[in-house]
Amino acid sequence: MKQNTMNNVKSKADGKKNSEVFASCSFSSLGLHPTLCDQLKERLSFEGPTQVQAEAIPVVLSGRHLLVNAATGTGKTVAYLAPVIHQLQNINPRIQRSDGTFALVLVPTRELCMQVYEILVKLLHRFHWIVPGYIMGGENRSKEKARLRKGVSILVATPGRLLDHLKNTSSFLHTNLRWIIFDEADRILELGFGKDIEQILNILGTKQDKSVSKENATSNIPEVLKQNLLLSATLNEKVNHLAKISLENPVMIGLDEKKMQHVNHDHSVSVGSDVFDRLGESAKGMSASTEEYNLPSQLVQRYIKVPCGSRLVVLLSILKHLFERETSQKIVVFFSTCDAVDFHYSLVSKFEWPPILQSEAEVRKMFLGCKTLRLHGNMNHEDRKTTFQTFKTEKSALLLSTDVSARGLDFPKVRCIIQYDSPGEATEFVHRVGRTARLGEKGESLIFLQPVEIDYLKDLEKHGVMLTEYPLLKLLDSFPLHRLKLPIKKLLSVEMHPWVLSLQKALESLISTESTLKNLAKNAFRSWVRAYTAHRGELKQIFMVKKLHLGHVAKSFALKEQPSVVNKSFQKQIKKRRRDEKHKVHFKKIRVAKS
């Protein structure tokens, strides 16, 4: 019957968006309880399942371990929450708080933890005996302990805090645990939680650990084998390792023919025990920087070639243009460091236009008349929470963020993603742009590249990501130049464009008069340079520190001069590197001469 349901999962013919994202079946045809189907509709406004949900739900209901590799924004959260809730509400007599935790959802970040918890609360509205809960870094430990003592049926957790409670909270009952779900598994591992996860699995018992549940299960709970689920938008060797240690003969979903070229099975069909070896081979090939990513086809992807010194002016101009074109919209701009987020946030919140009033009729307004928010890992926990909630609910806002927002976060109706600082690894590029064009919605993405960084496009092409160029000069020409003296000659360069010149001048004059802003700019400059030097592997050949003109970098923080302290130490580093390189060549020559 379940196989039939899966076979019936066909694309809807009505429109590209629907046929690519949604399945043609209903939630109830997948075997979910009618009350749960009602909740999906009433609380979340989900009319029917997405493709991933239609494939995953029957598998989870069947009790099999599962590995899902699907594009960003395809509905993975409900794909695991709904069937787990279905199974829990089905236990007769009803489970109680005192039975402890049955399902554990592991997520990489606090924001994702809250996001999953919120969906959980909505879905459990009519199942009051199933208790949702979360534990995560930054929260009050004693309050968490108290909640765990009372009992949490489905617990969403970040790995570090979970491990802490597993070791130190003796009243945390997890002997009835059946499901361990790794959401955004790739990110959990990238953030360095690999060791924590291994310890967690050691404490909780991996795979089919019957003995633990038999011994300890409360009398009314029928014994069920453990079932683990792993969801990841990208695959690599680390994810494969986690799959190997946590999953037993899993069903795989979303591994297309290209990715599974060594695995000659149907994608949603279970595979044999050597699947990990084959997946491993496949993952190895992919991690050699050739994995092709699945990006939403409706996503408009462009790059903008900007000389370093004009970056800030161009960023502000684009934002102004976008918010004037469509007053109600949400945009996320990604930066490489927390300091850069702080600086740009303060700048945008202070910068007025026009900078000097020339007639009494003129009024000064904020340059960007939009609500602006910031999010990064150095902010305090409460502020992070508030930003996250606000950006979620606002109809129109600008979010300036580090990669803390790049993974898994579901901000509805984000129209545009701007990668002002390059993401480095192509995987990160995909996750950042994945915050828009979710579930068939419209979306555009724009990445800033300096002329010397343009080879990054080739790196993206290797992953099947093709970008077209943004018409920058056309945009600059569209700004009113009546207050500016136009050169008569045709405008050829971005740097010499009168709009760019006048905006740069206004920004520099603001920074030079506001000491707080100036300090923020200097800090941002320093950490930006440090982050630039941190590019790894092949990317070092593209993002070359040697090619940076520090005076132009300073200009991109509206600083008239490059901060001297940094310059000295940085120059020292460069000199040292050059010296080392010279020595290497010298010794090589000596060796060659000797041989």
Ligand SMILES: Nc1ncnc2c1ncn2[C@@H]1O[C@H](COP(=O)(O)OP(=O)(O)OP(=O)(O)O)[C@@H](O)[C@H]1O
């Ligand atoms: N069946 C559905 N019908 C309508 N909307 C849905 C459905 N399932 C999920 N959504 C919505 O789609 C968006 C993406 O869902 P979700 O965050 O679960 O995706 P994801 O695959 O986990 O994304 P990411 O990989 O970025 O974490 C959310 O706004 C969610 O509310």
